[in-house]
Amino acid sequence: MFSPSKIITFIKKYNFLIFVLIQKQFIVRYRRTLIGYLWNILNPLVAITILTLIFSTLFKLDPKTFAIFLFSGLIAFNLFSACISIGSRTFIEYHGLIDKVYLPKILFPICTVVSALLDSFLVFVALLIVMFFLGSPISVNLLILPISYLAITIFSFGLTLILSILTVFFRDLQQIIPYILQSLFFLSPILYPKTNFRDGLLSVIININPISVYVELFRAPIYEGKLPDLIYFIYGFSLSFTSLLIGLLFFFKYKHLIILKL
Amino acid sequence: MSSIIIKNLSLSFESHYVNDTFRELFVRRLKKQPKLEKKILKNISLKFVTGEKIGIIGHNGAGKSSLLKAICKIYEHYSGIIKIDGKVAPLLEIGAGFIADLTGRENITLNGAILGLAKKDIINIEEEIINFSGLSESIDQPVKYYSTGMYTRLAFSIATTIKPEILILDEVFSSGDLSFYRKGRARIKKIMDTAGILICVSHDLSTIKATCNRVILMQNGAVIKDGPTDEVIKFYKSTIS
Numbered sequence: 001m002f003s004p005s006k007i008i009t010f011i012k013k014y015n016f017l018i019f020v021l022i023q024k025q026f027i028v029r030y031r032r033t034l035i036g037y038l039w040n041i042l043n044p045l046v047a048i049t050i051l052t053l054i055f056s057t058l059f060k061l062d063p064k065t066f067a068i069f070l071f072s073g074l075i076a077f078n079l080f081s082a083c084i085s086i087g088s089r090t091f092i093e094y095h096g097l098i099d100k101v102y103l104p105k106i107l108f109p110i111c112t113v114v115s116a117l118l119d120s121f122l123v124f125v126a127l128l129i130v131m132f133f134l135g136s137p138i139s140v141n142l143l144i145l146p147i148s149y150l151a152i153t154i155f156s157f158g159l160t161l162i163l164s165i166l167t168v169f170f171r172d173l174q175q176i177i178p179y180i181l182q183s184l185f186f187l188s189p190i191l192y193p194k195t196n197f198r199d200g201l202l203s204v205i206i207n208i209n210p211i212s213v214y215v216e217l218f219r220a221p222i223y224e225g226k227l228p229d230l231i232y233f234i235y236g237f238s239l240s241f242t243s244l245l246i247g248l249l250f251f252f253k254y255k256h257l258i259i260l261k262l
Numbered sequence: 263m264s265s266i267i268i269k270n271l272s273l274s275f276e277s278h279y280v281n282d283t284f285r286e287l288f289v290r291r292l293k294k295q296p297k298l299e300k301k302i303l304k305n306i307s308l309k310f311v312t313g314e315k316i317g318i319i320g321h322n323g324a325g326k327s328s329l330l331k332a333i334c335k336i337y338e339h340y341s342g343i344i345k346i347d348g349k350v351a352p353l354l355e356i357g358a359g360f361i362a363d364l365t366g367r368e369n370i371t372l373n374g375a376i377l378g379l380a381k382k383d384i385i386n387i388e389e390e391i392i393n394f395s396g397l398s399e400s401i402d403q404p405v406k407y408y409s410t411g412m413y414t415r416l417a418f419s420i421a422t423t424i425k426p427e428i429l430i431l432d433e434v435f436s437s438g439d440l441s442f443y444r445k446g447r448a449r450i451k452k453i454m455d456t457a458g459i460l461i462c463v464s465h466d467l468s469t470i471k472a473t474c475n476r477v478i479l480m481q482n483g484a485v486i487k488d489g490p491t492d493e494v495i496k497f498y499k500s501t502i503s
Binding site: 013016017019020021024027028031096097098099100101102103255256257259260 | 275276334335336337338339352354355358359361363364368371372375376378379380381
């Protein structure tokens with residue numbers, strides 16, 4: 001089912017359609033707005049500014065350092081969160097298309113993840129520029145980031161595959177997922193370092209939360225300017241491929257049934 | 263050469279309970295109510311070959327559109343075999359595959375990509391599509407401002423310009439105006455000349471008579487008559503009156 005030659009033919013056949021679908025998302029989202037795509041970069045910038053102002057005052061930390069600390073965690077979390085929240089609604093959003101023309105269903109989760117990834121890259125570049133002007137050191141170790149991106153993208157894609165189908169059958173998930181994402185945000189070491197919680201239930205939750213691993217893969221190169229420990233990569237990629245495998249198996253088992261519930 | 267072979271095709275739907283809330287699910291489990299299944303297509307076997315222009319007629323709910331959707335692979339949960347040789351261009355409903363917020367031109371690109379064309383092929387045929395549809399003035403407006411007739415013209419122009427080998431039409435002729443109807447007929451004839459299959463569903467028997475050389479009559483999900491146009495239409499009329 002997943003032989004390399006088949007995957008290559010699939011990509012050759014559908015790469016233009018994927019491009020068109022993603023382009024369409026942007027066109028629809030930003031048509032008639034004055035600054036268009038800039039909103040995508042502005043939104044996280046504003047979020048980071050506000051969170052920095054509040055929490056650096058609260059924790060009595062240097063705002064500049066805290067901003068970078070926050071950004072390094074947020075970039076990982078936002079990518080994951082965008083995949084999950086948009087991906088879980090993708091079939092419902094496109095039901096008009098799925099109902100009337102034949103398209104391989106997997107195109108829709110793929111489009112979600114690819115466009116979330118594009119967003120994330122652009123935000124990353126924008127913030128890198130801001131970092132540069134704030135005078136924070138930019139390390140060579142940033143070059144490891146593509147691998148960090150790969151790990152979290154595969155993980156998010158696997159989960160997106162599962163949730164995109166589940167949401168069609170259990171529409172309540174549309175209401176539940178935002179709560180889960182919000183809880184995950186606070187239960188991941190984004191606003192605070194993991195070392196703040198040394199024992200107790202919270203520290204257990206934060207440590208088994210998969211997002212913590214990916215945050216670490218981004219935080220080490222961006223904030224600390226060093227390479228993440230190998231163990232995080234091993235742990236991260238094991239999680240990623242488990243998620244991908246389960247996701248694909250689940251998706252191909254149930255994809256033909258979603259048309260019944262759309 | 264193109265062909266469609268359908269063997270023992272059956273399709274059923276689980277009838278929706280209107281409100282699938284927890285309480286109702288729970289009660290249903292407790293009472294062990296069976297799932298409501300509705301058979302839409304019952305054991306259909308058909309074979310279409312190049313040069314055939316097939317009209318499908320029958321009452322509402324006879325399974326005509328479901329059969330088309332199964333052929334187009336939109337319904338994938340059937341039992342039986344559907345084997346298709348040839349490039350299919352489906353035109354199932356007015357505005358199928360269109361996104362309302364995109365302009366006509368953007369929708370041409372989207373539709374072309376959905377039908378499997380590469381970017382350069384789409385650019386090549388874009389002008390032809392716009393000219394044939396007669397929509398050059400409004401092609402850069404979002405299609406949500408189009409009238410039903412304009413939708414039909416654009417969709418039909420796209421589906422026929424890509425030179426499909428198998429063209430599937432579901433009630434599309436009813437909303438274009440007369441001059442477009444004539445143009446469309448001429449174009450279908452051209453497609454048929456370059457080897458192809460046409461399958462069309464319509465309630466308008468005169469359209470069927472003018473376009474098709476084979477007619478299939480369906481009732482309650484089964485094929486009850488299959489043969490030359492005049493014969494089947496005559497039979498259909500005799501069952502109504």
